[in-house]
Amino acid sequence: MFETPLTVVGHIVNNPERRQVGTQEVIKFRVASNSRRRTADGGWEPGNSLFINVNCWGKLVTGVGAALGKGAPVIVVGHVYTSEYEDRDGNRRSSLEMRATSVGPDVSRAIVRIEKPGYTGPNPEQAAINGTSVAAADVGGDEDLKAGDDPADSGDGAADRVSLSVPA
Structure with missing residues (x-):
């Protein structure tokens, strides 16, 4: 199976949630990556935004849980995929998810x-x-x-x- 690698630079927008899944733990959080672009007069204006759900397994659970929280500037590396599910009303939904392989604070911020x-x-x-x-x-x-x-x-x-x- 082919996996799509991605690096996202942004901020954690919610408190990371730690859960038990079978015999393993996972910590989940959402990252917002907001771009800016220069205007003709040299100023800045907001560009596009990306919101992505991040899932951390293994050793990342401990590290992320101990060091990072809502508002933290992060760099996340992992593989993206579309998660499809049915909501409470029976409607088909999908969300963009990332299984992180590395997560760290953004030392430029x-x-x-x-x-x-x-x-x-x-x-x-x-x-x-x-x-x-x-x-x-x-x-x-x-x-x-x-x-x-x-x-x-x-x-x-x-x-x-x-x-x-x-x-x-």
Whole structure:
């Protein structure tokens, strides 16, 4: 079967809902992606919008549930499909759905602090050049990553933590 990959950049528009489906958990939320375009006078006007239902399974359930909520700016990668169903009145309906393979905060729209075993945060000299605070980002982990280490997997089976703050 062919799957349609898609990356969506937007905001979560509802509180993520965590459910049990058989022996697995799923967390579901809706993302709005709104485009803008330049006008002839150099200003901006709203463009098209995309609303998509996102389903997260496996390790994503824990990460999304712990770190993201309504209003969070996100980047979601996954495969899209049309879900067809019958509503309460017996009418056939369909909705655009995405089974996420990756979900993360959009760091162009939020300040993110990663808490991960083995991750020590940004280099203090580079942080000073960029004007960022190392103290806020340095969350521990005395071990250096070595060649061949997977920085996305701490190996302990536990989810890494992400703190998200959105500038006003």
